Amino acid sequence: MTSLVASGIAPVIGSNTADGGFPGFSPHIDVLLILGAAVIGYVVTIRRYGAESVPAGHRPISRLQLTALVGGCAALFVASLWPIHDLSEERLFSVHMVQHTTYTMIAAPMILVGTPAWSARRFLDATH
Secondary structure, three states: OHHHHHHOOOOOOOOOOOOOOOOOOOOOHHHHHHHHHHHHHHHHHHHHHHHHHOOOOOOOOOHHHHHHHHHHHHHHHHHHOOOHHHHHHHOOHHHHHHHHHHHHHHHHHHHHHOOOHHHHHHHHHHOO
16 A cells, blocks of 8 residues: 555545645535535525425325435535545546536436425426
């Protein structure tokens, strides 16, 4: 492992290599806060408005919607955090493009599938 660290191939926690090697671990607190706030907002919306927005006896969100939302958020987390974020910013434009493809072709459709119709109607009515 020492030879891999010295050559810049293996990650070294807490150090970003300037020699073009694999980037060291660096947490992106801003990404975690933004994505965490979005998930909290979704949960609050479901709990606060879900019961009054669907007929009695129905669930405010289906298992498919919940699975799609979790998958979409997971795709956002993976594409936005280390090492993808660091590689895309500092070294490889191709990783940057994979990151944007993940946002547009995986995460966005999954989050849309995970949004209940009643929630979308409520949001769209409030924007008029």
